[in-house]
Amino acid sequence: MIRSARLLPALLLATAMVAIPVIAPPPVFAADEAVGDVVAEKYAALLERDYVYPDTGKRYAEALRAGIKAGRYKSLSGEALGAAIDADVRAVAADGHLRLRVPQDVARAAPAHSPGAAPAPAPRAPKPPVEQAGWIAPGIAFVRFNVFPDDAAVTAQAAKFMADHADAKAIIFDIRTHNGGGLEQMDAIFPWLFDKPTRLVTMATRGSVDAEGGSPIDGIPSMRMTTGEAGMVTREHWATPNADKRLRGAKVYVLTSGASASAAEHFALAMKHTGRGVLVGAPTAGANHFGRGEDLGGGYAAFIPVGRTYDPATGKDWEGAGVQPDIAVAPADALVRALTELGVAPAEAKTLSDAHMPAWPMERRKPR
Numbered sequence: 001m002i003r004s005a006r007l008l009p010a011l012l013l014a015t016a017m018v019a020i021p022v023i024a025p026p027p028v029f030a031a032d033e034a035v036g037d038v039v040a041e042k043y044a045a046l047l048e049r050d051y052v053y054p055d056t057g058k059r060y061a062e063a064l065r066a067g068i069k070a071g072r073y074k075s076l077s078g079e080a081l082g083a084a085i086d087a088d089v090r091a092v093a094a095d096g097h098l099r100l101r102v103p104q105d106v107a108r109a110a111p112a113h114s115p116g117a118a119p120a121p122a123p124r125a126p127k128p129p130v131e132q133a134g135w136i137a138p139g140i141a142f143v144r145f146n147v148f149p150d151d152a153a154v155t156a157q158a159a160k161f162m163a164d165h166a167d168a169k170a171i172i173f174d175i176r177t178h179n180g181g182g183l184e185q186m187d188a189i190f191p192w193l194f195d196k197p198t199r200l201v202t203m204a205t206r207g208s209v210d211a212e213g214g215s216p217i218d219g220i221p222s223m224r225m226t227t228g229e230a231g232m233v234t235r236e237h238w239a240t241p242n243a244d245k246r247l248r249g250a251k252v253y254v255l256t257s258g259a260s261a262s263a264a265e266h267f268a269l270a271m272k273h274t275g276r277g278v279l280v281g282a283p284t285a286g287a288n289h290f291g292r293g294e295d296l297g298g299g300y301a302a303f304i305p306v307g308r309t310y311d312p313a314t315g316k317d318w319e320g321a322g323v324q325p326d327i328a329v330a331p332a333d334a335l336v337r338a339l340t341e342l343g344v345a346p347a348e349a350k351t352l353s354d355a356h357m358p359a360w361p362m363e364r365r366k367p368r
Contacts, residue, residue, distance in 0.1 A: 035298055036073030036081045040064045042296045043085065043100065050209050052289050052305050054231065059092045078102050081300075094320060095305060096261070096287025103299025127177065129154045132356055133161045136172065137344055141165035142356060144174035148181030148263045159188040166192070166244055170251040170342050173267070176281060176331050177360035180262030183237070186270070187222045190239035193276055195248040198239045200270035203290070204232040205307035216292050217307070236312065237270070252277035253338040256323065257331035258364030261285035266309050268323045273311050278341075281334035283322035285364050322364075331362040 044061035051057030067073055067088050076084055082100040089098055127146040136142035143161050148154075165171065173189075190200070203223070205215045210233035217223055217235060228234025241248075254268055254277045265284045271277030289305030296302060310317040329337050335356055339349035 034074045036076040036084075037068050039081065039100070039296045039298065039300045040068050040073045040085055043302055044068075046294050046302065046304050047089075050206055050214075050304050050306050052204075052206055052291075052308050054206075056093050060089055063088045063092045095289060096285065096319065097289050097291060097303050097305050099303065100296075101301040101303075127179075127360060130157055130161075131358075132174075133157075135165070135168075136352055136356065137339065137342075137348075139167075139169040140339070140342055140344075141168040141171045142174065143171075144176075144356070144358065145178050145185065145264070146360065147179055148183070148185045148267075150182055150184070152184075155184040155188050158185040162189055162192045162247070163244075166246040168247065168250050170253065171247070172253045172255065172335070172338050173271075173277070174255045174335065174356070174358070175260045175264040175267060176255050176257040176334065176362045177358045178260050178264035178267075180264055180287070182263060183217075183220060183222065183266075186263070186267055187220075190222075190270070191242040192244065192247045193250070193252060194239045194241050194274075195245070196241060198274055198276075199312055200237045200239055200274060201266060201309050202226070202228070202234060202236050202312040203307055203309045204228050204234045207231050207233055209292075209306040214292060214306070216290060232307075237266075237309075239270075239274075251342065253341070254279050255331070255334040255338060256281035256284050256325055257334070257362035258282050258285055258322070259331075259360070259362050260323075261287040262290070265318050265323050269309070269311060269318065272323060272326065273313060278327065278338075279323065279325040280327045280338050280341075281325050281329060281331045282362075283324050284318065286318055286320045286322040288317045288319035332357070 041064070044064040047057045048061035051060060064085065067084070072084055073081060079102055082102045085100045129145065129147050129149050129151065131144040131146065133143040134141070203217055205217065209215055210218065215233065222238055222240070223235040224238055226234050226236050252271060254271050256268055256279050260268060261284065265288065268279055268284055272279055288308055290307050290309060291303055291305040294302055294304050308317045308319070327337060335353040336346070336349045339352060340346055344352070
């Protein structure tokens with residue numbers, strides 16, 4: 001199975017409450033060590049060794065070591081340390097997945113309130129992975145995915161949705177509030193939609209990571225080895241048809257927004273590249289790189305992007321720019337447009353859209 005616990009860009013983007021998986025035993029700080037300097041150096045070493053682009057990884061490391069030399073991190077900890085390190089990394093090159101994670105007790109600590117001040121709002125409950133799965137109109141199936149988690153129950157739910165709606169003339173996949181995850185649910189969906197083995201996207205992992213057995217996509221049945229650029233181990237994600245042919249001719253619409261990130265963008269590009277689905281909405285978030293979590297010691301952790309996913313026809317990925325829709329409309333109007341494209345009357349499409357409007361934000365978290 002895919003190591004989704006290590007392929008967690010989505011979850012990392014979605015919330016600071018998600019724990020990063022440990023790849024190596026956590027380092028222990030000596031009593032006389034400056035926590036900020038130790039964390040920054042461990043982060044620098046990992047970026048230099050494993051970051052998807054070696055030259056950029058080296059520049060990240062140089063920037064962090066310059067910060068150590070200048071004493072920028074020595075007296076910092078918690079959120080202040082995270083902000084300082086993140087700022088120095090972003091100044092080198094933007095990456096939608098790079099962010100230092102501070103200890104959970106710091107991240108979860110409630111801020112102090114002045115006497116008489118209104119209490120802070122309670123944390124919002126986590127997004128359910130799947131919402132509003134079912135028939136939205138005669139012959140038209142609808143499902144919203146908010147995340148593709150490492151969860152066999154959700155994979156079974158995705159497979160059941162496809163089987164239960166195998167007679168649909170059209171399926172609408174709503175990923176407007178989908179912040180990422182792994183491949184399991186995709187691999188439960190794709191076999192229903194293609195009439196022949198189809199290459200979906202290409203994924204290249206830094207060779208140093210693959211050599212040590214650290215690739216988060218190694219051993220996945222839907223991945224096939226291929227030749228690629230020097231210094232990278234390259235695999236292709238393939239869809240293999242199942243025996244049920246009923247959905248092979250069904251129309252597929254994918255609703256996108258600036259909040260559609262990481263694995264959601266993988267799904268969108270697979271549909272767009274193969275011509276199997278029509279993307280309706282706004283450009284996606286532009287968070288391309290996949291990777292793995294690393295423990296930096298003392299409760300600090302980081303997600304290290306070790307690979308990229310790209311269009312096999314062009315060699316281009318979506319980092320920064322996002323996956324572009326085929327039909328560009330405001331995300332809030334995407335379902336109306338898809339339904340009217342399928343022949344639903346505009347007034348009815350608006351009523352259905354209002355009843356299926358996501359409760360979560362559909363905007364990109366940071367400016368492009």
